[in-house]
Amino acid sequence: MSPSPEGSAVLHWLVLAIPAAPLLIALLLGALMMLGRALREREIVFLASVGVGVSFLASIAATFVFARGDSHAIELHYGQLYALPGHVFGLELLVDRLSIAMVLTTGVVTALVTRFSIRYLHRDPGFLRFFVLLSIFDAGMQILVLAGSYDLLFIGWEMVGLSSFLLVAFFQLRNGPVRGGLRAFVTYRMTDVGLLVAGVLLHQATGSSQLEAAFGSGAWPHASTHLDASATTPIALALLLSTIGKSALFPASGWLPRAMEGPTPSSALFYGALSVHAGIYLLLRSAPLFESTPIGSVVLIVIGALTVVTSSLAGRVQSDIKGALAYATSSQVGLMALGVGVAALTRSGWLAILVVAYMVAHAFLRTLQLLRAPSALRDAQEIAAALPDVRRGAHASSHFVPERARELLHHLAYHRFFLDELLDRALVAPTLALARAADDLERRWVATLAGLPVNEQPREPRATDAARTSTSTAPAEPRDAREKVEPA
Amino acid sequence: MSLLTAIPWPTLLVLTPFLGGLLALRLPDQRARLGVGLVVTGLVLVVSAALAASFLVTHDAPPIEDLSAPLPLVAARWHLGIDELAAPFLPLTALLVVLLLVAAPKRELAGPMIPAILFTEAATIGVYTSLDLACLALFWLASLVPGAYALRESIPAGGKGRAFRAYGVFLVLGALPLAAAVVWIVSARAGSPLPFDLTAPEPALDPASQLPIFFLLAIALLVRKAVVPFHSWLPVLAERGPIAITALLISTHLGAFLASRVMLPLLPEASAEVFPWIADLALASAVYGSLLGLAQTDLRRMLGFVLTSQMGLVLVGVAEANRESLHGALLQMLALGLSSTGLLLCASQLEVRAGTTDVRQLGGAAARFPFLAGASFVLGLASIGFPGSLMFVSEDLLLHGLLGSHPIEAIGLVIVTALNGVTIVRGFFLAFLGTSRRPLGLTVPDLSTRERFVAITLAAVLLATGLTPTPLLLARERVVLALTRGSSTHAVGGH
Structure with a gap:
């Protein structure tokens, strides 16, 4: 070279x-x-x-x-x-x-x-x-x-x-x-x-x-x-x-x-x-x-x-x-x-x-x-208009592939051979399940450490939420939104 | 050179933020406190950047040292110094504090938070510059106290303080073994006039007495680096803690610094024997963190686990202690410090605007806050090692360093970085793109000018250093070689 x-x-x-x-x-x-x-x-x-x-x-x-x-x-x-x-x-x-x-x-x-x-x-x-x-x-x-x-x-x-x-x-x-x-x-x-x-x-x-x-x-x-x-x-x-x-x-x-x-x-x-x-x-x-x-x-x-x-x-x-x-x-x-x-x-x-x-x-x-x-639709219609006699015939495969096999293939093809589902079930789902189980253990461990009941679910407020008084579910309008635009 | 030696620079760098913190405590007005914090840290930034630059220019410059006579009885002395190892971390710490003060949401800086940040900054710089183990241990403890105080103060009345408990149990208790190690060293080096000296570790500790000291230091290290099973403080703090203190504790990587300042040079035999196991533990921790990151729905908790994972990778690099892995780890500490601070800031900025960081309630935020979205995305890319960022270089070096000796672990590292990438981009997509699952206030503005300035500064530093990392690498070459030699000449095994 x-x-x-x-x-x-x-x-x-x-x-x-x-x-x-x-x-x-x-x-x-x-x-x-x-x-x-x-x-x-x-x-x-x-x-x-x-x-x-x-x-x-x-x-x-x-x-x-x-x-x-x-x-x-x-x-x-x-x-x-x-x-x-x-x-x-x-x-x-x-x-x-x-x-x-x-x-x-x-x-x-x-x-x-x-x-x-x-x-x-x-x-x-x-x-x-x-x-x-x-x-x-x-x-x-x-x-x-x-x-x-x-x-x-x-x-x-x-x-x-x-x-x-x-x-x-x-x-x-x-x-x-x-x-x-x-x-x-x-x-x-x-x-x-x-x-x-x-x-x-x-x-x-x-x-x-x-x-x-x-x-x-x-x-x-x-x-x-x-x-x-x-x-x-x-x-x-x-x-x-x-x-x-x-x-x-x-x-x-x-x-x-x-x-x-x-x-x-x-x-x-x-x-x-x-x-x-x-x-x-x-x-x-x-x-x-x-x-x-x-x-x-x-x-x-x-x-x-x-x-x-x-x-x-x-x-x-x-x-x-x-x-x-x-x-x-x-x-x-x-x-x-x-x-x-x-x-x-x-x-x-x-x-x-x-x-x-x-x-x-x-x-x-x-x-x-x-x-x-x-x-595409316009193209298809133009082709159809230009070739009015062409009819949609049976696919060539119908001559040599049995009906049952064609149905099966169609089913598989329609569902994209279930490839995404297979990947999801074989790789993604087990990984996420493992991660969630570990996360659950992690939360229990920290709850034990903090002296809280293990099965306590409600989220405790964040440390910096001290200033907040309301837990209303109204649309979020942050308290200090206006402060943000003040010059530093 | 006379200017470098005539003025006690390291002591000044520690004292300035400390005095600033004392002054800020006495000021009632929040704005004045912020002003003091910015001026003081700005000074530290300028001075430390100038000092660090001197190491970039001359690669074999001697350390800049301040020395006092040893204290009677305890034989410890005030011995601070700036060398190639510490130099880049000082401006980094100051820069992070400046950026946090400028861009953290105001409620995150309320009450005692600004003095606490300044005290933490002073103690952190103290740890970086300590060349005496007793000094280092004291600064280490001191770096944790203001955070604990600020955290306790900020817990809402009636709140159960989960973050505070996790912090107290792990960080404060985790610092005690360091104190114990200091005491142990006195007995192990009986007869030495300066048992705590880190610059001339003579007489060398015999291998038998190294192990207990190593294990004590290792506990402090593992807790500070949030390695499983000592990690639980980090995700909790990232999710619920005050953002500035959290970012400062996470981004300064004192654990990995302890390993490279104390453990590798002072305890070479024990390091060679035990660090390979610690490397495996750190990699397992990285895998664990990346896996748990995938399961999270809260952006801040998600970041907590991704950071746990990435800190594990830093430790892998230090513990492997070969030339490429050490270079990689030292760069990764800088890159991670910048990107994690940026991402934590972005998360808290989203939180004050949307009222939550739970992705199940978010979505579509990019349409309302395009700058926040852009900043989060760019910093997110930098944090997952996209080419062009400093993290790309550090991960590449880590990978090369690991593959030579441990190919299976290297593949683990690649998978961890891939999973962390998925977590970060998924978090971004769910929070910022798609349809909004919760109405956002119509009057809530996008990032302000100062917040944009911070995001752009962080992105620019990560990009500039990522495109020209060679000066940083060369400045560290001598210290990396010393650490590598330290562990290889004394190698007694490994696996």
């Missing part, structure tokens, strides 16, 4: 601009939001467009520069977040065929969706918030795909996750989006553990979390690792756990249709085009690790296949267009995961390249479909 000097010199700044422009704009807009500055829509649009636009143009320019050079992988160094002897958190970006394809896709789709969002969110009270989150996402996604180490990739990964669950909960006055956002966050947070653990395990195995240290010489897709299966299997499985969360693979696909509660442009950007493919990108990037562990590859293939089957069937019985598209996305992403698994098992570089092409094509198609989703 030796960088070519002339390419590096130009690329250095171009590649830095790709994540830095939207990041700076996100910080600026976020600071203005925190400071309570009222901005006009036109100003917000200008700033957000500058960030996304510069990133977009820089990604195009970087692609040209990279394509003209003769190096297949260039690592660019931008200092370090911190350094201790023996432990450096470096800021390295990696430009190769895989990352440049993703950078370009991210740049184009984000620019298009930003343009679309300006009209879509016109006069929405959360206009500024939306563009702050969009800029954070753009920066995070670009960091994610350009990262030269798992440490840095994790930072991008978290930024994408943050903007994702906040945009799901964008319409915060309704409970549905808030619940959906929380579900997405919990899924992300619990599965992100995998990426963190993988990064640290890799650090232990190679002394660095840099991709170069893990994969040695050879540019993607021909990179290989010198680690043996005993080291790579846990890392690969940990990475797979993260992918399951981020890319809504089996069994954690349930958050994806709920995430469609967010504004349509963000649904298109996150769950049609980019965020949902971040997991696949991670798998492709880590392909050498999977190549060296047949167990990891087989588990990946199984997870991919199960996702294809369950999401494809569940998608057929969705009653709303965005839910159906979400499941369609999930099943396609499952197919990509399966593809990565097969490519790793057979060590086929061409298949890996095919998966990248598939991913890019899918990103664009799904973005279009999701952006058109609000006009």
Whole structure:
């Protein structure tokens, strides 16, 4: 992976601009939001467009520069977040065929969706918030795909996750989006553990979390690792756990249709085009690790296949267009995961390249479909008007799948294979039950300590409630509300 | 350099808030008390920040010491000093007090609260700067008394004072073993002219006599760090206690400081033998706290358990005593001090506006109080180690420090941080987003200018230090190496 000097010199700044422009704009807009500055829509649009636009143009320019050079992988160094002897958190970006394809896709789709969002969110009270989150996402996604180490990739990964669950909960006055956002966050947070653990395990195995240290010489897709299966299997499985969360693979696909509660442009950007493919990108990037562990590859293939089957069937019985598209996305992403698994098992570089092409094509198609989703009825009626003779025939499966089996499949698909319920009952409910039991014990123990009857339930007033005299249930009008606005 | 040695800075840093507290006690007017508190602590902040900066600039600067002759009979002496270990904690303590005085709801500062805060501040700085164990123990006790007094005063008539009981039983009784350890050291170091000296621990204690002293100190440490089963004071205090004293007690991390100032250097053999077990206990406590956090419906109690959990992680780092874990723990103490104070302030600000912190009655508060929501969210993100915040760096270092020696524990740490993240964001979502389950008063305003100033200051400090943590790490490198060497050269086992 030796960088070519002339390419590096130009690329250095171009590649830095790709994540830095939207990041700076996100910080600026976020600071203005925190400071309570009222901005006009036109100003917000200008700033957000500058960030996304510069990133977009820089990604195009970087692609040209990279394509003209003769190096297949260039690592660019931008200092370090911190350094201790023996432990450096470096800021390295990696430009190769895989990352440049993703950078370009991210740049184009984000620019298009930003343009679309300006009209879509016109006069929405959360206009500024939306563009702050969009800029954070753009920066995070670009960091994610350009990262030269798992440490840095994790930072991008978290930024994408943050903007994702906040945009799901964008319409915060309704409970549905808030619940959906929380579900997405919990899924992300619990599965992100995998990426963190993988990064640290890799650090232990190679002394660095840099991709170069893990994969040695050879540019993607021909990179290989010198680690043996005993080291790579846990890392690969940990990475797979993260992918399951981020890319809504089996069994954690349930958050994806709920995430469609967010504004349509963000649904298109996150769950049609980019965020949902971040997991696949991670798998492709880590392909050498999977190549060296047949167990990891087989588990990946199984997870991919199960996702294809369950999401494809569940998608057929969705009653709303965005839910159906979400499941369609999930099943396609499952197919990509399966593809990565097969490519790793057979060590086929061409298949890996095919998966990248598939991913890019899918990103664009799904973005279009999701952006058109609000006009789905009109589209359907136009198609029906144009093709009046097409009748809805029986599904092809009726010829070879027995009636009972079809009913069962329909039942399962309708209930989304009970995946969320299974996860809730197997993981969430026992954890919460344990936590509540411990909390009950804790309260009894403190009550005993304080010399109170153990079963005393009413809440005693807080220490600082001395000034309060009434316990009326009237609407809360805090006593010292007016004091709050007095100058200090 | 002459200015550094000519003036008894450490003594001044302790005396200034103490005298300020005495003055505030005599002032009848609340506004005047607040003024005194702000001026006094502002002075401490400026001076301690300047002194701490001198350690950032020169990494091998000698400690700034004040020394008196030993007292006859007891052989203790007034020996205060500022070194790399203590330096960052002094401006941190002063900054937290300033921010608490500026932004805590007024009713939280009523009555004897401001003098109590200033006395606690003086004693806390005393603990940080003590280089004599007897001094340290006295300051440790002194740091608890004003809180106990303020808490008892603030209990409503007829109230049963659960918070006060928990405080008294755990914190005050938990400080007694420290006093016992001081007495024990005199007998163990019989013949030494300065048995309490922490700078030149000679003659070294023999390994057999280290263990009982270690266990006594460990009890004080475990109680102060709220490690299960000595933790119950923290959630109760976080839920019901006065916010400023609570934040000050939680955010100053005196327990972990005791471990790094006294236990690791003075009792190396006992440390190497017992600290691995304490690390496991602390991790179990962190898991317990994160689990209980999930079950809570009251934001303040929820914070109490998350803080229990995060304090457990700090102790894991100190007890592991390797280079990365110690760096991680020392940074985590700073990060946690800032973010936990911020979150406790946010919770109390929500409480005075909505009348409750119970999420079952809240919801939709972001629409009414967008700044409070924004501040809570940003500080919440900083407290769960989101990239860009100081906590991200400290957790990363802790994780690396732990994984080398104990991979299973490292995975435990990651799961704890994930669960704490879920708890904090869930609490935010339930309280601030969705439909409002309880009407909020129409005239209740959002954060005032001074409250915004505090939130923005905390967020800015966490972000700035999170993006450029290297100076903080380098300033600590020498002390971390000394502590690491202390435990590794004398290592007699572990597990």
